[in-house]
Every structure is written in C-alpha cells, then in structure tokens.
Amino acid sequence: MRLRFDAMTSLAVAVVGAAGRMGRTVCSAVDAAPDLDLTVRADVGDDLAALSGRARVAVDFTVPAVTEANVHALLDAGLHVVVGTTGWTEESLGRVRDHLEKVNAGRPDGLGVLIAPNFALSAVLAMSFARQAARFFESAEVVELHHPDKVDAPSGTALTTARHIAEARTRAGLGPVPDATEKQLDGARGAVVDGVHVHAVRLRGLVAHEEVLLGNPGEQLTIRTDSFDRSSFMPGVLLAVREVVHRPGLTVGLEQVLDL
Numbered sequence: 001m002r003l004r005f006d007a008m009t010s011l012a013v014a015v016v017g018a019a020g021r022m023g024r025t026v027c028s029a030v031d032a033a034p035d036l037d038l039t040v041r042a043d044v045g046d047d048l049a050a051l052s053g054r055a056r057v058a059v060d061f062t063v064p065a066v067t068e069a070n071v072h073a074l075l076d077a078g079l080h081v082v083v084g085t086t087g088w089t090e091e092s093l094g095r096v097r098d099h100l101e102k103v104n105a106g107r108p109d110g111l112g113v114l115i116a117p118n119f120a121l122s123a124v125l126a127m128s129f130a131r132q133a134a135r136f137f138e139s140a141e142v143v144e145l146h147h148p149d150k151v152d153a154p155s156g157t158a159l160t161t162a163r164h165i166a167e168a169r170t171r172a173g174l175g176p177v178p179d180a181t182e183k184q185l186d187g188a189r190g191a192v193v194d195g196v197h198v199h200a201v202r203l204r205g206l207v208a209h210e211e212v213l214l215g216n217p218g219e220q221l222t223i224r225t226d227s228f229d230r231s232s233f234m235p236g237v238l239l240a241v242r243e244v245v246h247r248p249g250l251t252v253g254l255e256q257v258l259d260l
C-alpha cells in the first residue's frame, strides 16, 4: 500500500549525462529526495526516445555539442526538461521555443523546458547583483575560474553575466568601457562579449568561481561567487525539476523561478 502511495505521488526523473561529474551528483540528489524517483540513468549511446513513459522530467548535464539535440529528442518523447549544460545561443533557444509551441499547441498543461547556466544560489545572485550594479560603473570585466577538465571557455555563467552587464550598460546609455590598449599578445585582454572583457582561468583544485569587477574613479566593486563543491548546484536543480512541470514553454535562468 505504501509503495503504491509513493508511486502515485513521486515525480519520475531521468538523468541524461548520468555518468558525468554533474550527472552523478544529480542522481544522488534525486535519489535522496523523498518526492522524486530516479527512474533512468542515461548516458552516451542511450536512445532518448526510449525514455517515453519512464520519466516525467529529464535533467540534461551533458556536453554543449549534444544538449540541443537531446532537448528536442526528450520533448518528442513527451518529457519536461531541465538543462544545466552550457553552449546555448539565442538561435538554439529559439529553436526550442518553436518546438515547444508545436508540442504544446492546444495543451493547457504543456511541456516545459528550463535552461540555466548556473543552478548555484550564490552564482544566480551574483549575476543578478552584477546586472543591477552595472549601470553605475565606467568599467566592467568578468573573470571566471574553473577546474581544468571543463571543455568550454568562457563558462556559460560568464557569458550570461557579460551579456546582462552589456544590456544594463546599453539601457543606461553608457559607452564602451575605457581601454587604452594599443598592442597586446593575442588573448591578453580576454574574450570580448558584447563589449565586456571575459577572462577564463583553468586550475587544478578549482570547481566553479566567478568575479565581476566594476570600476569607477577611486572605487571598485567586486562581486564574487564560489562553488567549492557540486553539491552547491543541487538545491537549484531540484527546485527546477519540481517547477518545470508547472511552467509550460521555455524558461531561461533560475532567477525566473526565484523571482529575482
């Protein structure tokens, strides 16, 4: 009788990328959550169409090269999707939005996709604070620091942070950041994302860290977030899993769920 009650009330979750660093941590977190039921651990080579009927929500922590295709396959299989994998662009987000419109047509309880570059509360807040502060400062640069096994640079979090800063600067009518550099070695000033310089450090011992440096004559504001352990991402991931079933369509960023 108790088993039947659990089966009726728990939310069945599949983890895609289950053998990876994040995937393994998400599997443990879902396993430990009393209201969630880990029904599938999928990784490279598994057919995502076979997840149909075996889970209501899939969580994707894979690699930038495959995550968009995974989301389309998971939607076709009828699952809500939470995505932490990086590599998303306005174009790929647009294709997911279009796909959702098609599968959700005429369905009030349609499927949801929630994509967030970072699920750690400190990082989500840091991005929000940076966006809020950006219009008050002449200079802005982003430094992200990660473990050396990371395949993409700059991080998805740093790209999003830089884009938010750039949008806030444009809205405030600020011009380009001051920079007298005339001569440099390639890469010395980092990557430039919408006019904001972004620097990537890869160092053994690190997990995921970011500093936003904002400068004015005579003053500086530093906003720093540190994930020392992948457990930092889990409350956000679990919140997204529970929320996505109530949010038809595409949600980008955990800040939407947190009302920041």
Ligand SMILES: NC(=O)C1=CN([C@@H]2O[C@H](COP(=O)(O)OP(=O)(O)OC[C@H]3O[C@@H](n4cnc5c(N)ncnc54)[C@H](O)[C@@H]3O)[C@@H](O)[C@H]2O)C=CC1
Pocket: 016, 017, 018, 019, 020, 021, 022, 023, 042, 043, 044, 045, 046, 061, 062, 063, 064, 066, 070, 083, 084, 085, 086, 087, 116, 117, 118, 119, 120, 156, 233
């Ligand atoms: N949003 C967030 O809060 C966070 C996002 N990330 C992002 O998550 C992604 C994964 O990071 P890690 O777990 O560190 O990487 P990882 O390399 O440890 O794991 C990736 C896993 O995906 C699997 N995989 C590759 N292709 C696949 C496919 N077609 N289908 C199913 N599985 C496939 C790999 O076999 C591997 O097990 C990265 O993009 C990273 O930037 C990482 C930490 C937090």
Ligand SMILES: O=C(O)C1=N[C@H](C(=O)O)C[C@H](O)C1
Pocket: 086, 117, 118, 146, 150, 151, 154, 155, 156, 157, 158, 207, 208, 209
């Ligand atoms: O690869 C990682 O580790 C991380 N990836 C995400 C990113 O690129 O922003 C989130 C976090 O920084 C950890």
